[in-house]
Amino acid sequence: MPKRADLSDTFCPVGRSAELLGDRAVLLILRDLFFGRRRFEAIAANTGLGPQLVSARLKLLEGEGVVERHAYQERPLRHEYRLTDKGKDLFGVLYAMRGWAERWAYREGETGGGPAMRYVHRACGADVGTATVCPGCGDLLGYGDLKGEPSPALRAEQARRAAS
Amino acid sequence: MPKRADLSDTFCPVGRSAELLGDRAVLLILRDLFFGRRRFEAIAANTGLGPQLVSARLKLLEGEGVVERHAYQERPLRHEYRLTDKGKDLFGVLYAMRGWAERWAYREGETGGGPAMRYVHRACGADVGTATVCPGCGDLLGYGDLKGEPSPALRAEQARRAAS
DNA sequence: CACAGTAACTATGATAATCATAGTGACAAG
DNA sequence: CTTGTCACTATGATTATCATAGTTACTGTG
Structure with a gap:
């Protein structure tokens, strides 16, 4: 490719x-970070991306202020990556993507009846489905309010990826 | 690039x-479709993408059932592209992206005070800000419930693109 | 009827991003 | 002192992307 078009100076918020x-x-790495995977190797393994790409994207995300590099031990010096507030605020986007996929991207019965990923409202225990407002208590849902439970099929897939 | 990794068979909804x-x-084209731009040339001009890329992505979106090709006149045969229900349901994703950008992606005063893109709830007239639930009447917000008003800066940018 | 104009593309070639694979540096454990 | 772990960097083949130009099929104007 030639240099890809730069959208950072458009006034359109979707463009930005x-x-x-x-x-x-970027999307896959963010997903893993929201899932609690903070370490380089864990992210590379689960996403299936090469270390070079993971490295480049984490640097990009750090430069954008979406992710922070944090040393979790000295000797040997090791780093992990954490979402900043700006990063955590991307939850709405990923959650919307997940909702759309749950509604449209699976063949009949592919997930064995339920959603590929179930979300429960911590405060009231209700299954929220793909809603942005809790169907049980009416609260607005954000990152931290929800507890995700992968379906058995998804759990198996993640285990397979972590092994290789 | 080598063939890009295929994520269509993962069980993870974000991956899909x-x-x-x-x-x-894809994102830019969807944005334009939501904005009411249905014609090939209009989309190519506003996104700044080359016709080859626009063509390839519209075919992809059509294949995914997100977009429909529709002849709007015979002699000369001309087509336009419309979002299907599956496509319209992506509004939540684009709206979440816009919300995040409005909150985080602009420098102080860059938009002249207000948001780059203002959304008003048609039913009650309230400015919804970046909320998913109307702050005026409490209704859930979806595509069709909202009326978008680009800021002067964004409007000027779009006019500039349409001209060239 | 010839000619410019418009909409929706397709063709071509240069450039650069991506993948797969292998290698590096710093340390710990056995 | 060899093996193992983590977090990367280096290399080379492949291919998607961009910019530009060209094509097809018509319409409207002089």
């Missing part, structure tokens, strides 16, 4: 987000 | 969406 989010690798 | 949405061009 697309500059960062219009990239498979 | 990322297969389609993890692409700048």
